[in-house]
Amino acid sequence: MTARFITFEGGEGVGKSTQIKRLMHSLSREGIEVVRTREPGGTPKAEAIRSFILQGKCEEWGAGAEAVLFAAARFDHVESLIAPNLDGGSWVLSDRFHDSTRAYQGLTDGVPDKLIDALEVLALNGRSPDLTVLLDMDPKIAFERVAMRAEEDGLMVPPDRFEKETLDWHRKLRDGFLSIAKNNPDRCIVLDANRDEDALEDAIWEVVVKRFPELQRAS
Known part of the structure; x- marks a missing residue:
C-alpha cells in the first residue's frame, strides 16, 4: 500500500491532536504503519525552535522572522522524519504543516506571499501532503472548550505566543x-x-477512506 502523508490544520483548540490519535489507531487496525508528529517540532532541532517561538522569544523580531524559523524547523522535520518514513512505507500524520505558516504569518500577520512561497519551496522539497483535514470552529467556542477542559483537569497553563492574541486575530486566522x-x-x-x-x-x-480507496480493499 502506498505511503500517505496527511496533515491536520485549524485554529487553536479545535481538537487536532485528539483526532490525529484516533485516526492513527484506526489506520493501525488496518495493519498500516503510522507515524504521528507535529509542527513546529517532530525532531530535536525542530522542537528547540518550537520552544523558542511559542515562548515568544522572537516575537519582537516580527512575523517574517517567525516564518523563517518555522521553515527552518520544517526543513529538518521533512528531511529527518517525514521523508524517511514515507520512503520506508509508513503513513505520516502531522499536527500542522506548511498551511499553518501561510495562515498565521502570511494571511493573518501580513508576511508577503512571495516570502511564504519561497520558504515553502525550500522547506517542503517536494513533500506536499496527500490530504489536509481542516478542522473548523468559531474561535470563541474553541477557547471556551479549552478553558473548560483545563478547569476540569486542574491545569493552569499560561497561553503561548499565539493563544494570547485577540479574538479578532483568531477570527482572521x-x-x-x-x-x-x-x-x-x-x-x-x-x-x-x-x-x-x-x-x-x-x-x-x-x-x-474516500480519498484513499485502497483502505476499502484492505478491509
Missing part, C-alpha cells in the same frame, strides 16, 4: 485557513469540528 482550503480543493477537506468527538472521528475516517 480562521478566515485564512478557509481561504487556503478554498484555493486547494483537491488537497483540503473542511470539517465542522464543533461536534461530538466520536462523530468527528467518523467523519474524518469517511473522508480518508
Whole structure:
C-alpha cells in the first residue's frame, strides 16, 4: 500500500491532536504503519525552535522572522522524519504543516506571499501532503472548550505566543485557513469540528477512506 502523508490544520483548540490519535489507531487496525508528529517540532532541532517561538522569544523580531524559523524547523522535520518514513512505507500524520505558516504569518500577520512561497519551496522539497483535514470552529467556542477542559483537569497553563492574541486575530486566522482550503480543493477537506468527538472521528475516517480507496480493499 502506498505511503500517505496527511496533515491536520485549524485554529487553536479545535481538537487536532485528539483526532490525529484516533485516526492513527484506526489506520493501525488496518495493519498500516503510522507515524504521528507535529509542527513546529517532530525532531530535536525542530522542537528547540518550537520552544523558542511559542515562548515568544522572537516575537519582537516580527512575523517574517517567525516564518523563517518555522521553515527552518520544517526543513529538518521533512528531511529527518517525514521523508524517511514515507520512503520506508509508513503513513505520516502531522499536527500542522506548511498551511499553518501561510495562515498565521502570511494571511493573518501580513508576511508577503512571495516570502511564504519561497520558504515553502525550500522547506517542503517536494513533500506536499496527500490530504489536509481542516478542522473548523468559531474561535470563541474553541477557547471556551479549552478553558473548560483545563478547569476540569486542574491545569493552569499560561497561553503561548499565539493563544494570547485577540479574538479578532483568531477570527482572521480562521478566515485564512478557509481561504487556503478554498484555493486547494483537491488537497483540503473542511470539517465542522464543533461536534461530538466520536462523530468527528467518523467523519474524518469517511473522508480518508474516500480519498484513499485502497483502505476499502484492505478491509
